[in-house]
Amino acid sequence: AQTVTQSQPEMSVQEAETVTLSCTYDTSESDYYLFWYKQPPSRQMILVIRQEAYKQQNATENRFSVNFQKAAKSFSLKISDSQLGDAAMYFCASANNDMRFGAGTRLTVKP
Amino acid sequence: KAGVTQTPRYLIKTRGQQVTLSCSPISGHRSVSWYQQTPGQGLQFLFEYFSETQRNKGNFPGRFSGRQFSNSRSEMNVSTLELGDSALYLCASSRQGTTYNEQFFGPGTRLTVL
Numbered sequence: 001a002q003t004v005t006q007s008q009p010e011m012s013v014q015e016a017e018t019v020t021l022s023c024t025y026d027t028s029e030s031d032y033y034l035f036w037y038k039q040p041p042s043r044q045m046i047l048v049i050r051q052e053a054y055k056q057q058n059a060t061e062n063r064f065s066v067n068f069q070k071a072a073k074s075f076s077l078k079i080s081d082s083q084l085g086d087a088a089m090y091f092c093a094s095a096n097n098d099m100r101f102g103a104g105t106r107l108t109v110k111p
Numbered sequence: 112k113a114g115v116t117q118t119p120r121y122l123i124k125t126r127g128q129q130v131t132l133s134c135s136p137i138s139g140h141r142s143v144s145w146y147q148q149t150p151g152q153g154l155q156f157l158f159e160y161f162s163e164t165q166r167n168k169g170n171f172p173g174r175f176s177g178r179q180f181s182n183s184r185s186e187m188n189v190s191t192l193e194l195g196d197s198a199l200y201l202c203a204s205s206r207q208g209t210t211y212n213e214q215f216f217g218p219g220t221r222l223t224v225l
Contacts, residue, residue: 037216042218043199043218043219044216044217044218044219045201045203045216046216047213047214047215050213091154097167098156098159098167098169099144099156099214100156101146101153101154101155102153103153104153104154
């Protein structure tokens with residue numbers, strides 16, 4: 001069974017600064033995918049970034065990047081140059097036959 | 112391209128009743144997954160349908176069921192509602208399935224059980 005743990009219920013960052021959200025996971029599968037989703041107050045979940053477990057290179061999407069440590073089963077999300085629109089709940093998820101989500105981290109961006 | 116739509120957006124029911132929620136995926140998407148989101152349990156996977164067949168199922172009682180039609184639209188049904196079923200129910204569609212493809216989420220149906 002897959003489990004996903006996000007140990008930071010809340011995080012805060014100053015606008016234009018960098019913040020890192022933590023995620024660890026546990027899976028017995030060798031082939032899986034990892035995701036970060038964003039859920040703004042409007043509630044529509046949006047994919048932020050995706051990482052294939054078999055790829056060693058860390059995924060990046062503009063200001064968003066991950067630090068994927070497969071041996072440690074760690075998958076953190078770094079947001080650079082934080083913007084007010086980044087304020088949201090962020091969910092880490094792993095997927096193989098189904099998708100498991102972490103409890104989420106609420107990110108606040110201070111102007 | 113229209114996004115994932117869910118109807119109704121809000122629903123109020125009483126204990127013991129049953130409810131049916133609907134999800135229309137993005138055109139061309141064949142996989143629909145359902146999730147329950149509550150403050151206490153977070154986001155939990157309910158089931159996934161692909162080409163009218165249930166492909167995966169989460170750890171929920173048999174009161175939760177679903178189906179998918181030939182046009183990929185999906186419905187989920189909850190019978191004998193309990194107070195604990197109050198939640199935001201999200202559906203997500205993807206071309207192939209949950210594992211390798213980006214899922215697009217709908218806005219959700221907020222179910223309140225009184």
